[in-house]
Amino acid sequence: MHILLIHAYFLPSGAAGSTRWNEMTRHWASAGHQVTVLAGTVDYFTGKPYANLREEQHHPNIRVVRAGMGRTYNRGRWGRLRAYWTFFWTSLRAGWVLRLESVDVVLASSPPLTVGLTGWLLARWFQKPLVLELRDLWPDAPIQLGYLRNALLIRLAYWLEGFLYRHADHIITLTPAFAEILSGEKRVSSTRITTIPNGADLSTTQLALTHFDRAAFRTQNGLDGRFWIIYAGTHGPANGLSIVLEAAESLRYDPVGFLLLGDGPEKARLLAEVDRRNLPNIRFLPALLKTDTLRWIAAADAGLVLMQPLPIFQTMLSAKLFDYLACGTPVLAAIYGQTRQLVEKHGLGLFVDPNVPDTWFDQISLYLARPSLVEKHSQNGLAYAHQLANRTNLSQQYLTLLNHVQQTHKTRS
Structure with a gap:
C-alpha cells in the first residue's frame, strides 16, 4: 500500500520533538509499505525554519517532501494563520507536481485543520479515500486559548471543520473523548470514527x-x-x-x-x-x-x-x-x-x-x-x-484500518 501522509510538523531525522509519526511510518515502511510525507519547514518547538531542507529519505520506503510555511510563523496570531495557509498552498502544489496518482490512501493529520483541506483536494484529484486524523480538536482549542477571536474567522473555521468531517471517508481520534464530541456535538456518525490512542515506541x-x-x-x-x-x-x-x-x-x-x-x-x-x-x-x-x-x-x-x-x-x-x-x-x-x-x-x-x-x-x-x-x-x-500503549501494535491497528478504508473505497468505485 502507498500512503500519502500530510503532516505539517513531521520531524527531520535527528530533530528533537514528538517522534510519533516518524516511528509510525518506520513501522509501516519496515512492513513493506510505501509512505510519502508532505511536511512543513518549521520546527514546532522553536518556530524557526529548518535550514536548507527540501526532501529527505528516512527509509528506502519513506520519502519526505518539505513544503514551505513562510517566514511569518513566529509573528503573532496573524503570522501563524498566514503560515498555515501558506503551507496549504505549498503542500497542495507539491502534491500536484509530484503526481502521486499511485497512492492508495490520503492521510491528513490535524492540526492545523488546513491540512485536511489539502488532503481532501488531493484525494479528489487522485480519486482516493481521505482519512482525517485529529491530534487536537480545532478550532475549539485555539478559540479557548484566545488565539482565534475574529468572529468571521471563527465561523469560517467551524465551516471548514464541518466540511472536512462530512467529506472524510474516515476520522481517527487520539482519545475516546474526541470521538464522543464528534458523534455528539459535531453529529458525525460513530461508524466513521475510530480511536487509536497515542503510545510509546x-x-x-x-x-x-x-x-x-x-x-x-x-x-x-x-x-x-x-x-x-x-x-x-x-x-x-x-x-x-x-x-x-x-x-x-x-x-x-x-x-x-x-x-x-x-x-x-x-x-x-x-x-x-x-x-x-x-x-x-x-x-x-x-x-x-x-x-x-x-x-x-x-x-x-x-x-x-x-x-x-x-x-x-x-x-x-x-x-x-x-x-x-x-x-x-x-x-x-x-x-x-x-x-x-x-x-x-x-x-x-x-x-x-x-x-x-x-x-x-x-x-x-x-x-x-x-x-x-x-x-x-x-x-x-x-x-x-x-x-x-505499544506503538508497534497501534501501528498495525492503524494500518489495518487504512487498508479497510482503501478496500471499501475500491468497492464503492
Missing part, C-alpha cells in the same frame, strides 16, 4: 535504557538529594508552565525539584522569571534527541503532564504521558478529564490540582514517605505501556 525506549545506569546518571548530573519531577515537552502558552513556578515557590524549602526539558516560545520568559524569583529548585534542559530525553525521564522520580486548565484539554492525552510510562516513571497528572481518569484508574501516578499549585506537596509527600508507592506506580506504568 518500546523498541526506542529499550535502546535508550538497555545499558543505562540510573544511579550514576543522577550523580553525574547533580540529581542526588531531591525528588525530581520532569516535564518533557513544548514550552508554549497552551502548556501552562507558569503553574510549575508557583508550585516550585511553595516547595522552595522541600527536597523537591523540577526539570523543564524542551523548548518553545515561552521558555525565555520562564527562564527570566525563575531567575527573578531566584528559584533554586527549577532546572532547564534544552530540547534533546529522543534517546537522551528518555534517559532524563528514567532518571527523574516522577513525570509531569500539564496543560492550561481549559475544558478542551480535559479531552486529551499528552504524548509525553506514554513516554513516562514506558520509562517506568510515575505520573503527576495536572490535567482534569481523560488524563486524570486514566492515571487514577490504572494506578499510574497521582493527580495534582493545576488550579492550586501550592497544594502539590500534599500529593508529592505521599511519594516521599512511601517509596513502595513509587515502585508500584512505576510497575503499573510499565505494564500499561507494554499491554495497551
Whole structure:
C-alpha cells in the first residue's frame, strides 16, 4: 500500500520533538509499505525554519517532501494563520507536481485543520479515500486559548471543520473523548470514527535504557538529594508552565525539584522569571534527541503532564504521558478529564490540582514517605505501556484500518 501522509510538523531525522509519526511510518515502511510525507519547514518547538531542507529519505520506503510555511510563523496570531495557509498552498502544489496518482490512501493529520483541506483536494484529484486524523480538536482549542477571536474567522473555521468531517471517508481520534464530541456535538456518525490512542515506541525506549545506569546518571548530573519531577515537552502558552513556578515557590524549602526539558516560545520568559524569583529548585534542559530525553525521564522520580486548565484539554492525552510510562516513571497528572481518569484508574501516578499549585506537596509527600508507592506506580506504568500503549501494535491497528478504508473505497468505485 502507498500512503500519502500530510503532516505539517513531521520531524527531520535527528530533530528533537514528538517522534510519533516518524516511528509510525518506520513501522509501516519496515512492513513493506510505501509512505510519502508532505511536511512543513518549521520546527514546532522553536518556530524557526529548518535550514536548507527540501526532501529527505528516512527509509528506502519513506520519502519526505518539505513544503514551505513562510517566514511569518513566529509573528503573532496573524503570522501563524498566514503560515498555515501558506503551507496549504505549498503542500497542495507539491502534491500536484509530484503526481502521486499511485497512492492508495490520503492521510491528513490535524492540526492545523488546513491540512485536511489539502488532503481532501488531493484525494479528489487522485480519486482516493481521505482519512482525517485529529491530534487536537480545532478550532475549539485555539478559540479557548484566545488565539482565534475574529468572529468571521471563527465561523469560517467551524465551516471548514464541518466540511472536512462530512467529506472524510474516515476520522481517527487520539482519545475516546474526541470521538464522543464528534458523534455528539459535531453529529458525525460513530461508524466513521475510530480511536487509536497515542503510545510509546518500546523498541526506542529499550535502546535508550538497555545499558543505562540510573544511579550514576543522577550523580553525574547533580540529581542526588531531591525528588525530581520532569516535564518533557513544548514550552508554549497552551502548556501552562507558569503553574510549575508557583508550585516550585511553595516547595522552595522541600527536597523537591523540577526539570523543564524542551523548548518553545515561552521558555525565555520562564527562564527570566525563575531567575527573578531566584528559584533554586527549577532546572532547564534544552530540547534533546529522543534517546537522551528518555534517559532524563528514567532518571527523574516522577513525570509531569500539564496543560492550561481549559475544558478542551480535559479531552486529551499528552504524548509525553506514554513516554513516562514506558520509562517506568510515575505520573503527576495536572490535567482534569481523560488524563486524570486514566492515571487514577490504572494506578499510574497521582493527580495534582493545576488550579492550586501550592497544594502539590500534599500529593508529592505521599511519594516521599512511601517509596513502595513509587515502585508500584512505576510497575503499573510499565505494564500499561507494554499491554495497551505499544506503538508497534497501534501501528498495525492503524494500518489495518487504512487498508479497510482503501478496500471499501475500491468497492464503492
